[in-house]
Amino acid sequence: MISEDLVIKDLHVSVEGQKILNGIDLTIRKGEVSALMGPNGSGKSTLAYTLMGHPKYTVNSGEVWFKGKNVLELGPDERAKLGLFLSFQYPQEIPGVSVSNFLRTALNAVKSQPMPIPEFVKLLKEKMRLLKVDDKFARRYLNEGFSGGEKKKAEILQMAVLQPEMAILDETDSGLDIDSLRIVAEGVNNLLNPGMGVLVITHYQRLLNYIKPDKVHVMIKGRIVRSGGKELAHELESMGYEKMVKEADVRA
Amino acid sequence: MMQQTTQKAKMTPLTKVKSGSAEKEKAKHLKSLNELPMPEERQEAWRYTNISKFRLNEFYPFDGSAEISVSDSTGLKEKGVILCDINTAFNEHTDIINRNTVKNNSRAYDKFTALNASHWSNGIFLYVPKNVSVEIPVNASFLISTKSAVVRNIIIAETGSKIDFIEDYSSDSGEECLHSCATEVYAGADSKINYYHINNWGNNAGNFTHITGVLDRNAAINWVSASFGGKLNRLRIDTLFNGEGSQSENLGVFVGRSREHIDITTNVYHNTAHTTNNIMVDGILKDSSSSVYRGLIRIEKAGQQTNSYLSNHILKIGEKSLGNSIPALEIEANDVKASHGATVGQVSEEHLFYLMSRGLTRDEAENMIVQGFLEPIISKIPSEELREKIRGLITR
Ligand SMILES: Nc1ncnc2c1ncn2[C@@H]1O[C@H](COP(=O)(O)OP(=O)(O)OP(=O)(O)O)[C@@H](O)[C@H]1O
Ligand SMILES: [Mg+2]
Numbered sequence: 032m033i034s035e036d037l038v039i040k041d042l043h044v045s046v047e048g049q050k051i052l053n054g055i056d057l058t059i060r061k062g063e064v065s066a067l068m069g070p071n072g073s074g075k076s077t078l079a080y081t082l083m084g085h086p087k088y089t090v091n092s093g094e095v096w097f098k099g100k101n102v103l104e105l106g107p108d109e110r111a112k113l114g115l116f117l118s119f120q121y122p123q124e125i126p127g128v129s130v131s132n133f134l135r136t137a138l139n140a141v142k143s144q145p146m147p148i149p150e151f152v153k154l155l156k157e158k159m160r161l162l163k164v165d166d167k168f169a170r171r172y173l174n175e176g177f178s179g180g181e182k183k184k185a186e187i188l189q190m191a192v193l194q195p196e197m198a199i200l201d202e203t204d205s206g207l208d209i210d211s212l213r214i215v216a217e218g219v220n221n222l223l224n225p226g227m228g229v230l231v232i233t234h235y236q237r238l239l240n241y242i243k244p245d246k247v248h249v250m251i252k253g254r255i256v257r258s259g260g261k262e263l264a265h266e267l268e269s270m271g272y273e274k275m276v277k278e279a280d281v282r283a
Numbered sequence: 284m285m286q287q288t289t290q291k292a293k294m295t296p297l298t299k300v301k302s303g304s305a306e307k308e309k310a311k312h313l314k315s316l317n318e319l320p321m322p323e324e325r326q327e328a329w330r331y332t333n334i335s336k337f338r339l340n341e342f343y344p345f346d347g348s349a350e351i352s353v354s355d356s357t358g359l360k361e362k363g364v365i366l367c368d369i370n371t372a373f374n375e376h377t378d379i380i381n382r383n384t385v386k387n388n389s390r391a392y393d394k395f396t397a398l399n400a401s402h403w404s405n406g407i408f409l410y411v412p413k414n415v416s417v418e419i420p421v422n423a424s425f426l427i428s429t430k431s432a433v434v435r436n437i438i439i440a441e442t443g444s445k446i447d448f449i450e451d452y453s454s455d456s457g458e459e460c461l462h463s464c465a466t467e468v469y470a471g472a473d474s475k476i477n478y479y480h481i482n483n484w485g486n487n488a489g490n491f492t493h494i495t496g497v498l499d500r501n502a503a504i505n506w507v508s509a510s511f512g513g514k515l516n517r518l519r520i521d522t523l524f525n526g527e528g529s530q531s532e533n534l535g536v537f538v539g540r541s542r543e544h545i546d547i548t549t550n551v552y553h554n555t556a557h558t559t560n561n562i563m564v565d566g567i568l569k570d571s572s573s574s575v576y577r578g579l580i581r582i583e584k585a586g587q588q589t590n591s592y593l594s595n596h597i598l599k600i601g602e603k604s605l606g607n608s609i610p611a612l613e614i615e616a617n618d619v620k621a622s623h624g625a626t627v628g629q630v631s632e633e634h635l636f637y638l639m640s641r642g643l644t645r646d647e648a649e650n651m652i653v654q655g656f657l658e659p660i661i662s663k664i665p666s667e668e669l670r671e672k673i674r675g676l677i678t679r
Contacts, residue, residue, distance in 0.1 A: 083640050086632065111642035123637040127655025136651065140642035
């Protein structure tokens with residue numbers, strides 16, 4: 032049977048000749064929220080970029096499977112068409128390309144059938160309302176001059192329109208004010224369904240209070256050092272990473 | 284704002300006649316053509332264009348002509364507007380032509396200028412009388428299907444008149460061909476001209492187009508140009524601010540593909556006071572294409588209280604593409620505002636990855652970035668139909 036989960040096996044990745052991921056084994060299930068935590072520079076974004084196919088990240092060994100496909104053999108666009116989505120920690124600003132024009136092109140790219148314009152406009156409006164973003168948003172150039180929080184909202188807006196099956200949210204909470212955090216989290220919860228898996232990368236319990244994780248994984252120095260339920264996130268909140276880092280050093 | 288353009292309206296071919304009165308002048312320039320040397324790349328006006336490689340003689344005897352069609356002008360005749368073949372104009376409207384051409388104090392003259400002046404065989408003449416506003420744009424299309432075509436156009440807008448003019452040039456095959464075009468635009472006092480130039484050449488065409496705008500007091504010319512294709516696609520627009528208070532905007536876009544070379548010059552000459560100029564030319568270089576943009580702002584001693592700006596941005600998509608930008612300021616007056624800015628940059632891999640991660644193929648992502656890059660200029664074009672037409676040519 033073809034697995035609907037995103038399965039990562041013994042993944043080793045380097046960037047510019049430097050080894051960053053040292054054997055990641057991780058399964059992200061559809062219908063579940065998984066959280067990935069870990070200190071700065073431990074390799075969380077590297078994993079996210081690698082899963083999405085960023086050309087800078089070299090996979091030295093390992094496998095990634097999703098819906099029966101060897102993900103590592105696919106280009107970023109093919110991964111998106113397969114149902115993968117990455118909400119960027121640092122979204123790019125694209126001059127001259129309006130949010131709505133971009134999203135319509137992207138939606139038509141990932142869906143097998145092009146959506147008629149009026150239907151798209153309706154969909155976009157609905158999702159913008161869900162995330163409480165201004166109507167003007169659609170006409171603005173993609174992320175250009177957006178505040179940090181607006182960029183994160185725009186990422187989730189894209190996710191809401193594209194409706195991926197497997198979404199990686201890389202520090203979507205950073206840059207969001209308290210109200211926006213709640214709105215975005217509610218938006219994400221609203222989109223969750225049994226056919227969708229989410230990997231939430233975050234430093235803070237605050238987000239996980241809204242988006243309740245089924246699993247929590249901790250990455251240190253390019254390895255998953257602990258996995259558990261949501262109580263693990265609470266433990267980290269009070270204890271920090273220090274002890275785990277020391278243990279990881281001992282093992283390395 | 285311009286009205287809906289008449290692009291889809293019926294275009295009628297312009298019949299060609301012979302002009303007796305122009306022959307003497309042509310003979311004079313023929314002498315120069317034969318005497319002048321081929322320009323060289325080290326000359327300022329030809330830098331970064333390897334013109335010595337261009338074998339002009341292969342197109343001898345330069346006797347082809349363009350197929351010209353113009354939009355319906357019936358409603359215009361009553362207003363006194365003249366739209367006819369340039370030869371007819373030289374036969375019938377010599378006085379109007381002479382009265383205006385003396386105002387052209389451009390000093391640009393080289394072998395290619397001489398070629399045009401000695402060999403032009405057809406072109407259009409458009410005349411708008413005093414205080415006449417032409418509300419519907421006049422369209423002219425020029426199709427080149429001969430080995431060579433030498434075209435001359437004259438456009439005259441008298442005092443207080445207003446006109447929108449749209450011209451598009453194309454060659455209908457990938458064959459080698461030479462197109463030479465000289466256009467003079469005379470903007471009378473308080474007149475307003477919106478001038479749209481679109482060219483779309485086959486990839487073996489050599490194009491040498493030189494447009495000169497001469498502005499009287501408080502006149503305005505807004506240039507819009509879009510250049511596509513051509514083995515060597517040269518477009519030069521000179522703006523001569525001869526009348527106080529005259530103003531001009533110049534918006535240009537170009538896209539180079541395969542091994543095409545795009546050569547754009549916009550020179551402005553502020554010969555008098557209180558004149559305003561703003562130039563924005565942006566281009567895209569794909570594959571192994573190359574380009575050069577030259578932009579001179581010259582402000583004479585008499586050009587006090589001039590505002591003159593120029594910007595040129597080039598985005599390289601092709602790794603083997605080559606973009607050159609040579610902006611220049613020559614300022615003799617002391618009370619002016621003038622600046623220029625130019626950038627040449629490579630498309631960002633991070634931008635491409637971002638768009639591709641949403642499902643766009645590399646080609647789709649590139650097209651989107653290209654469109655976005657030119658959008659600040661395109662969005663300023665005051666005609667939805669032309670905006671759409673140019674967008675279409677950009678992503679063709
Ligand atoms: N493109 C790159 N070029 C050079 N070094 C890189 C690059 N990407 C990541 N690295 C390095 O790899 C390591 C892991 O970075 P990564 O961004 O994956 O960490 P992270 O866990 O996401 O950290 P944070 O919590 O701060 O976002 C860091 O030491 C970083 O400097
Ligand atoms: Mg990170």
